[in-house]
Amino acid sequence: MLSNNKYLISIVGPTAIGKTSLSIKLANFFNTEIVSADSRQFFKEMSIGTAAPTEEELAAAPHHFIHHKSITEDYNVGAFEKDALIKIEELHQKHDIVIMVGGSGLYVDAVTKGLDYFPDVDPKIREQLNKTLENEGLEVLQLQLKTLDEVAYKTIAIDNPHRVIRALEICIGTKQPYSSFLNKEKNKRPFKTITVGLTADRDIIYDRINQRVDIMVENGLIEEVKSLTEYKSLNALNTVGYKEIFNYLDESCTVDFAISEIKKNSRRFAKRQLTWFKRNNETLWFDYLTPLEKVIKSIKDSM
CATH class of the missing domain: 1.10.20.140 (Histone, subunit A)
Incomplete structure (x- = not known):
């Protein structure tokens, strides 16, 4: 590893695969900090349904862009790209390596590659x-x-x-x-990105998603969604885990059906995530049970 090089280790993969856990382990190993690129975890009113890091996880390593916005604020991928690049540059003054984690493909690409330019329209x-x-x-x-x-x-x-x-x-x-x-020439980044992907057999991914949804419900998902009813028309809440419970609260369906829809829509989302992330041929893919030492070795070998 060249001492003057700066690295961003970007951890990607489908929902519920264990990205948060790996990001904390890598942040601790490299003695660095974590930038979240999960667009649903930006909002402080949404914790349970977005599987945001727990208090213990947030305390285990410094995190940025978790619950830093309100659902009533207008925040988009362009604003995140600017904010994240400023934060990464600031962190790179203290650390040669910064960890980024998140399953929002567009937000990950905005930081690592840059956004496509679009003209303003009416x-x-x-x-x-x-x-x-x-x-x-x-x-x-x-x-x-x-x-x-x-x-x-x-x-x-x-x-x-x-x-x-x-x-x-x-x-x-x-x-x-x-x-x-799309895909015009982008601005170069002042760091090298090493992308680490976590995956598993499809049945395992789907089983982990189903288990996570059950845990969310046990942890109070319905109460969380109920507390946000007056805001349900907001863009931030038109998302898996929230829109299905709003349908239940509107008496459009039973609670069991709403929960089964969250599981189904989360599985579909995971499938789209994998399709998106598999486009990057340089990603280092690992089974979610791969020992940490092996992941670290591959990262170091890529530096």
Whole structure:
């Protein structure tokens, strides 16, 4: 390892695989600090349903970007990219190595590679698309995107209304495909990223997700969601673990059905996460039970 080099060790993988635990062990081994790139854990009102680090875990290593925002604040991936790069530069003045952990692929890529540049478009376009979503449903917007930009239709998270609306507003506002703005030359980073991926057989991943959801419910997930009812229209709460419980509280379904939907939607999310992270051919992949020493050796060998 060259003493003048700065490294970011980025830990990725599907939900419930053990990323938080590994990040703390690596932070302790390298005597450094952790930057969270989990977009759901930014919000201080959301702890149980986002599986945010516990008090004990937060005390085990210094963490940044956990519960630093309120769900009522407007915070997006562009703002996070700027904030995270400033924080990483600050941490690199004290440490040659910084750990980043999180399963939000877009937020991880924003820090490690930079965001794609998009021109500003008329905000009225988004307002209109949101009305269409509300009145006619997501499928209408999906079909519109398929017509305007089939590449984006096939590559973005098509069941995420915010991603679909974002792609559509660029297509409509610029009269160019959203996908034409992707993967242009990005700004170079003043550090080298080493990406560590955790995975397991699909059945194990799904079993871990199911167990985690049961633990969330035992820990008071329903009460947490109930306390946020007045904010349920906010973007931050339109997410797995919260929207399903809101449906139960609205008496749209039984509690058992809501919990089964959280498990199902979490499994789908894990599948999308793996698809996203597997695009990076340089990731060092490990089974989630791999001994820490082996992971550390591979990291050192990559320096």
